Each structure stands twice: as structure tokens, then as C-alpha cells.
Amino acid sequence: MTTAYSFSSQLYIDGRRTDGGSDARIVVRNPATEETIAEVPEASLTDVRAAVGAARRAFDEGPWPRMRPAARAAVLLCMAEEMERRLPDLVAVNMAEAGSVRALAESLQTRVPVAHLRDMAERVMPTFGWERPMEPTIAPGIGISQGVLRREAFGVCALISAYNFPFFLSMMKVIPALAAGCTVVLKPAPQTPLDSLLIGDFADAAGLPPGVLNIVTGDVEAGRELTTHPMVDLVSFTGSDTVGRMVYAQAAASMKKAVLELGGKxxxxxxxxxxxxxxxxxxxxxxxxxxxxxxxxxxxxxxxxxxxxxxxxxxxxxxxxxxxxxxxxxxxxxxxxxxxxxxxxxxxxxxxxxxxxxxxxxxxxxxxxxxxxxxxxxxxxxxxxxxxxxxxxxxxxxxxxxxxxxxxxxxxxxxxxxxxxxxxxxxxxxxxxxxxxxxxxxxxxxxxxxxxxxxxPRAAFGGYKQSGLGREWGEFGLDEYLQTKTVSWAAR
Structure with a gap:
């Protein structure tokens, strides 16, 4: 059908657009008119596994985790510039698939996540404590122990987003994960995949290495594959507390870290x-x-x-x-x-x-x-x-x-x-x-x-009790996607 905006309707795996290996389709409807606005491929389990494999190779063998933070920040700024250029598309897609009124679509749904991306690249990453020397400790008769505390990327991250603020919520996960040097597989909600699929276009425009960002569609089966896959190191999920408990249990079987942003009252x-x-x-x-x-x-x-x-x-x-x-x-x-x-x-x-x-x-x-x-x-x-x-x-x-x-x-x-x-x-x-x-x-x-x-973006967003685990936004969100490593030695 003819639309007044541009969107991407294919999966994004290993730096390439693909229709995937399944004939199944997800029908995206405008919730205000009930009209079909798009059909996108429904990723098969083979597609999801291919995306995880691409993310794993990009983390283990690719340049992204080993780039200096300043170099990653430069790529993220290029993504922000492309997003700003495509804001009219983002706004139009958001109104059509999520049912946002224009004022919300033009602010929290689109411009705010781009501002968070710029803040991460321009403020957080240049000043973050990626390496911190430890104070030397004198051990009588042994020597002087000294070393460095390093913050290193957690690994392959499965990012599962929700339908209400599709671009905002996806970007609140993608931004800190990429800034940390992680590689990701993003799965948006099946009701609102279009906003998130557009992120692949921004990655291409910025020159993000293949496999660093992968975007697949699907519902329960695709989500379960991501939360249980042995090559995934961290799961970040936004949704209901009921589903969040399921995600937490599935991740626990292989001791994955879970960041959960759940419900509220x-x-x-x-x-x-x-x-x-x-x-x-x-x-x-x-x-x-x-x-x-x-x-x-x-x-x-x-x-x-x-x-x-x-x-x-x-x-x-x-x-x-x-x-x-x-x-x-x-x-x-x-x-x-x-x-x-x-x-x-x-x-x-x-x-x-x-x-x-x-x-x-x-x-x-x-x-x-x-x-x-x-x-x-x-x-x-x-x-x-x-x-x-x-x-x-x-x-x-x-x-x-x-x-x-x-x-x-x-x-x-x-x-x-x-x-x-x-x-x-x-x-x-x-x-x-x-x-x-x-x-x-x-x-x-x-x-x-x-x-x-x-x-x-300087705030920390997250909840107590059944509202979730962990924090998002700014340096607090970045911290969730990092491991702390101690490298020490003795001075004699």
C-alpha cells in the first residue's frame, strides 16, 4: 500500500536485510483505524539463531568490543545524525503503528531517545571510568600489589522491547549496549515492529560493523529462544511483570544477567x-x-x-x-x-x-x-x-x-x-x-x-519490588552492560 512515510519491512541480520526463512508474516495494523499498514516477516527460530550467531561472532572476533570508547561514540553520533534526518519517518510510523498522538510522537517517542543517544556519546562515554587504577597495597615480606579495574562489555545481549513506546524503549536498550561494546539482538513487540526495524537503516548509515546489531521479529517463541540461547550473555526485557517473571526464570537456567523493566501502579x-x-x-x-x-x-x-x-x-x-x-x-x-x-x-x-x-x-x-x-x-x-x-x-x-x-x-x-x-x-x-x-x-x-x-538522561530509571531489576538511562544504563575485571600484579 502507498504510505506518506518510509519504513523497513525486513529483518536485519549480520548487517543485511532479509525476509528470513519463514513464510509467516506479522500484520501491523493502525490501532485507531484497524487498517493494515504493513506486513513484515515473522522470524523463524532459524532466523533468531542466525542473529544470535552473528552477534556472537561480532563480539568474539569483530572490532566493536575492542574499539576505544571514543571510536564507538563517533559511530553512535553518526547514528544520531541519521535519526535526526529521518525524524519525519519515525514520527509518522509511530503514530500509525503505536497510536501516539502527534505531540507524544514528536517528543518522548522519537526526539527524546535521539537526545539520550547524543548524551551517551557526548557526555557519558568520554568521562566514564573505563579503567581505574587501584591504590597500591603493601604486603610485608611479599611486595607491593597494584593493578587496574577495567570495565568491559558484557557480551551478546538479547533486547526485548514493548509495544507502547517502541522506538524509545528499544533505544533505551540499544544505546547503552552498543556504548559498552556489546553486540545485540533486538526483538520488538509484534504489534509495533516498524519503529525498531528502522534502527537497522541508521546502523548502516553510520557504518556499524556487521553483526553488532541484529533485529528480528516474533512473539513468544522468538523471545524464549533469545532468553534461553546458550550464546546470549544478558537479557534486557521491558513488559509486564507476569512475562518478566518468565523471562527471569528462563535466563536463570544458564545464569544470564537479566535487566527487567516491568509494571507499575x-x-x-x-x-x-x-x-x-x-x-x-x-x-x-x-x-x-x-x-x-x-x-x-x-x-x-x-x-x-x-x-x-x-x-x-x-x-x-x-x-x-x-x-x-x-x-x-x-x-x-x-x-x-x-x-x-x-x-x-x-x-x-x-x-x-x-x-x-x-x-x-x-x-x-x-x-x-x-x-x-x-x-x-x-x-x-x-x-x-x-x-x-x-x-x-x-x-x-x-x-x-x-x-x-x-x-x-x-x-x-x-x-x-x-x-x-x-x-x-x-x-x-x-x-x-x-x-x-x-x-x-x-x-x-x-x-x-x-x-x-x-x-x-542523567536520571536512573527502574523500579523496586515487582517493577523490575536494574536501571536504564545514562551512566546507570551503561553500567548494566559492563563487567568489572581486576588486573593486578606485584611490584618487586
Missing amino acids: SANIVRADADLDGAVRSALAGITTHAGQGCSLLTRTLVHESVHDELVARLSAGLAGVRVGDPADAATTMGPLISEAQRDKVEKLIRAGEEEGARVVFGGGRPVGLDRGHFVEPTLFVGVDNAMTVARTEFFGPVGVVIPFRTDEEAVGIANDSPYGLGGAVWSADTVTAYEIAGRIRAGGVTINGGSAGVN
């Missing part, structure tokens, strides 16, 4: 002295950003009982102003869910909340007039107890809950009474108290009064 604590305008904006974003398909979104609003009713009224008014529809329409502020199956899951959870006694004060159904596409109204629950399904289960849809509290102690207890620990927020005019509360929340990232603008 993040708490947004609003004290009585909070700026309600700001707190409502954050709660609104937690419900509607990418139709709620974000693991770190603030979906549990914990509000002091004295301002509960006012916050609910303001938040409901904000939700009434959300325009749901086709992301291609510039006036749209919330798009669709990724698939019919995901919409069914969200609607089932909404019904479960009502059956448990929670009350829907806004939304709860499908938008009027949108007969095609996987749309759900932004939905708000009140009368929620933290033990209810709607307060404990990650919807991955545009649904938020409001829970009142009386004291700070109670708010912290509710926030931490969750199997997850990815994000959190505190709103208060008393910033000292807000900081103290942030320190007590068991989560990998907490903002105060809205935090800083953007996705800071």
Missing part, C-alpha cells in the same frame, strides 16, 4: 496544602497519556480528605476536555489502545471495579462516534479501597483511581501497599516534608511538585 500523593492545579494536571496526564499505556504513569491519586471532593471535581472537568480520536488529527489529545485484546482487558477491569463497589464518576465506556479503532473513554473511579482490584492491578489503559487519606503516615502506607514500585509523586507547599515523604516511598523514581521537565 504509581501513587500520586496530594497533601492538603498542595497546588491543586498542578496536582490535577499530573493526575490527568497519568490517565490519558498514550491512553494510559505507560508503566510509570501516576494512576493512583492519594488525596487528603479535606481536598478530596475539589480534586475529583477538577479532575472530572479536565477529563471532559480530553478529545479522544485518531492520532492523525491534530486536535486529538488521547488515542486508542494498541489492540482489541487490550481494550477487552481494560473493560473487564472496569467492570470488576464496579462489581467490587468502586464508583465511576467519569467515563467507563467507549467514546460515542468512534466505531472503528480500539478506543476507551478516560475513566475515573472514586470510593476506592486500596485492596480493590482497580487499586492493585496495572490496567495499561486510561483509568485512574482516587483514594482519600487523613495523615501523611497513612498516605505513605497506601503508596507502599502495592506489589509495584516504579514511580511516585508528592504534591505539597512544604517541600521539606514532601522530600521526607519521597524518601519513604518504595519506588525507583519520585517527583516533587511535578519534578523537572522532560526525561533527564
Whole structure:
């Protein structure tokens, strides 16, 4: 079919485009229109094994792991330049396959990962401690022991990404892995392969050696092959905690390192002295950003009982102003869910909340007039107890809950009474108290009064508890893909 953008629809193995060895195809559909926008090969197990083999050869025999960090950084900067040149394609593909509204497609989905790539090559790599001398130690009667601590590439990495932010999430794995000197096999989600397949074009343009980056498609079988393959040294996975536990178990059999970025049910604590305008904006974003398909979104609003009713009224008014529809329409502020199956899951959870006694004060159904596409109204629950399904289960849809509290102690207890620990927020005019509360929340990232603008590459992203293992972004992400080696000798 004719499109207004360019995308790559073949696998990328050992520096070459290929249709693979299977006749099976993955149909990519626009979640807003349900129209087919592309068909790509579904990698066979033979294709996946070929990609792993190419990555293994490139690591064991190729130049990439042995290049100086400055030389690798130069290649990564060339990739960034090509990505910037192709940003219109990335934005268009993202809107079409992931259902992102334009503002999100032009920022977090595309420009932010390119900025992270530049930051890695220009800031992190030149100053990172790749080699660090150890202080000499005197052993009486033996001599002086001295040496160097070296940071070395972990090896072959299997990178398994998710559908909600396909280019962003893939690049948050590809960037540190390549910077470390690793070789990789990237498997994007089957619903959104096009953004990630484009990365092969950028690698070619930058002159990345063959086999350093490989991109295969597929679902459960391809993922299992990557997590269990004996030639893979590290697995990085983004997805649900349910699948994450499976990945962790599969990797454990051969003692692979696992970096897991999983689910969340993040708490947004609003004290009585909070700026309600700001707190409502954050709660609104937690419900509607990418139709709620974000693991770190603030979906549990914990509000002091004295301002509960006012916050609910303001938040409901904000939700009434959300325009749901086709992301291609510039006036749209919330798009669709990724698939019919995901919409069914969200609607089932909404019904479960009502059956448990929670009350829907806004939304709860499908938008009027949108007969095609996987749309759900932004939905708000009140009368929620933290033990209810709607307060404990990650919807991955545009649904938020409001829970009142009386004291700070109670708010912290509710926030931490969750199997997850990815994000959190505190709103208060008393910033000292807000900081103290942030320190007590068991989560990998907490903002105060809205935090800083953007996705800071100097931050560390990751979770506590069932939200995952390890960290991404910047030097913290780079560190996950490195081993530490001690080289020592005696001076006599």
C-alpha cells in the first residue's frame, strides 16, 4: 500500500536485510483505524539463531568490543545524525503503528531517545571510568600489589522491547549496549515492529560493523529462544511483570544477567496544602497519556480528605476536555489502545471495579462516534479501597483511581501497599516534608511538585519490588552492560 512515510519491512541480520526463512508474516495494523499498514516477516527460530550467531561472532572476533570508547561514540553520533534526518519517518510510523498522538510522537517517542543517544556519546562515554587504577597495597615480606579495574562489555545481549513506546524503549536498550561494546539482538513487540526495524537503516548509515546489531521479529517463541540461547550473555526485557517473571526464570537456567523493566501502579500523593492545579494536571496526564499505556504513569491519586471532593471535581472537568480520536488529527489529545485484546482487558477491569463497589464518576465506556479503532473513554473511579482490584492491578489503559487519606503516615502506607514500585509523586507547599515523604516511598523514581521537565538522561530509571531489576538511562544504563575485571600484579 502507498504510505506518506518510509519504513523497513525486513529483518536485519549480520548487517543485511532479509525476509528470513519463514513464510509467516506479522500484520501491523493502525490501532485507531484497524487498517493494515504493513506486513513484515515473522522470524523463524532459524532466523533468531542466525542473529544470535552473528552477534556472537561480532563480539568474539569483530572490532566493536575492542574499539576505544571514543571510536564507538563517533559511530553512535553518526547514528544520531541519521535519526535526526529521518525524524519525519519515525514520527509518522509511530503514530500509525503505536497510536501516539502527534505531540507524544514528536517528543518522548522519537526526539527524546535521539537526545539520550547524543548524551551517551557526548557526555557519558568520554568521562566514564573505563579503567581505574587501584591504590597500591603493601604486603610485608611479599611486595607491593597494584593493578587496574577495567570495565568491559558484557557480551551478546538479547533486547526485548514493548509495544507502547517502541522506538524509545528499544533505544533505551540499544544505546547503552552498543556504548559498552556489546553486540545485540533486538526483538520488538509484534504489534509495533516498524519503529525498531528502522534502527537497522541508521546502523548502516553510520557504518556499524556487521553483526553488532541484529533485529528480528516474533512473539513468544522468538523471545524464549533469545532468553534461553546458550550464546546470549544478558537479557534486557521491558513488559509486564507476569512475562518478566518468565523471562527471569528462563535466563536463570544458564545464569544470564537479566535487566527487567516491568509494571507499575504509581501513587500520586496530594497533601492538603498542595497546588491543586498542578496536582490535577499530573493526575490527568497519568490517565490519558498514550491512553494510559505507560508503566510509570501516576494512576493512583492519594488525596487528603479535606481536598478530596475539589480534586475529583477538577479532575472530572479536565477529563471532559480530553478529545479522544485518531492520532492523525491534530486536535486529538488521547488515542486508542494498541489492540482489541487490550481494550477487552481494560473493560473487564472496569467492570470488576464496579462489581467490587468502586464508583465511576467519569467515563467507563467507549467514546460515542468512534466505531472503528480500539478506543476507551478516560475513566475515573472514586470510593476506592486500596485492596480493590482497580487499586492493585496495572490496567495499561486510561483509568485512574482516587483514594482519600487523613495523615501523611497513612498516605505513605497506601503508596507502599502495592506489589509495584516504579514511580511516585508528592504534591505539597512544604517541600521539606514532601522530600521526607519521597524518601519513604518504595519506588525507583519520585517527583516533587511535578519534578523537572522532560526525561533527564542523567536520571536512573527502574523500579523496586515487582517493577523490575536494574536501571536504564545514562551512566546507570551503561553500567548494566559492563563487567568489572581486576588486573593486578606485584611490584618487586
